[in-house]
Amino acid sequence: MPESTDKNLYVNDARFYDLDPREFLKTDIPFYLHRAAKIGGPILELACGTGRITIHLAEAGHEVWGLEYSETMLEQFRNKLAGFPKKTADKIHLVQGDMSHFQLDREFAFPLVILPCRSFQLLYDEEKENACLKCVYSHLAENGLFIIDIGNFIPNKAKEGEWVSSEEFFDWENSDPKTGDKIQRTHIKKEIDTVRQIIYPQKTFHITKPDGAIEKVVKRSPFKYFFEDQVRNLLVANGLKIVEEMGYYDGRPITETNSEFLFVCQKV
Ligand SMILES: C[S@@+](CC[C@H](N)C(=O)[O-])C[C@H]1O[C@@H](n2cnc3c(N)ncnc32)[C@H](O)[C@@H]1O
CATH class of the missing domain: 2.20.25.110 (S-adenosyl-L-methionine-dependent methyltransferases)
Incomplete structure (x- = not known):
């Protein structure tokens, strides 16, 4: 059962995470930077891992909250951040927590909430997926954007x-x-x-x-793998309207194989 392993999912391999040189782990960074430049911060990144994206957002001048479950991934994040200037590190607020059950202590709503790199597929059941999207909804500003990336592993x-x-x-x-x-x-x-x-x-x-x-x-x-319409239905059922959808970070549409399901949403 995946539930017994999820909190420790990266316990033995977090040290290898940032060594993965595959292209799709590079093309998403400019995409999120571009969106963040357009909409502004503060930004909430769910399942932020080792800060692969978070640190770039902070370097671009945004305040970023990073929520992450795994202590091992957070340890990698903190070690890496120690090599960055204080003005970057000061923009990052790390919180250890579960993306399907969180309430951040703040007095503002986020204009941008992101859930990159297929992390939503680590929740494994619909109850947790709905709970996660409800938390997203309650942290997202009116007119704010929620961007979620799901891998298209099995097309049908x-x-x-x-x-x-x-x-x-x-x-x-x-x-x-x-x-x-x-x-x-x-x-x-x-x-x-x-x-x-x-x-x-x-x-x-x-x-x-x-x-x-x-x-x-x-x-x-x-x-977990999703079929395209299942993701659309989940988002809509949780009060999120899809305002844009793509299969690739350069804006190409969803294709039957090898694409992502990249949805940009707003509150209904
Ligand atoms: C594929 S990595 C993505 C990390 C980072 N967002 C990136 O783009 O590189 C998935 C991350 O999701 C985290 N994760 C899995 N389940 C989680 C949960 N329920 N709450 C918060 N983080 C979770 C894992 O620990 C891991 O760091």
């Missing part, structure tokens, strides 16, 4: 049966400048639960140390 019901595979897929490789370790990540599409719509990829980090020693970190990494 007919494709569910094709997901599981024994093949080991290459994801990425990189070197850790701090340790000199070389990291390669692969995954196997282990299991699918078509009732709860959860996929269970098994990710392996293959680490080669500078002295040639080899270590492996294996992670079971459950993700």
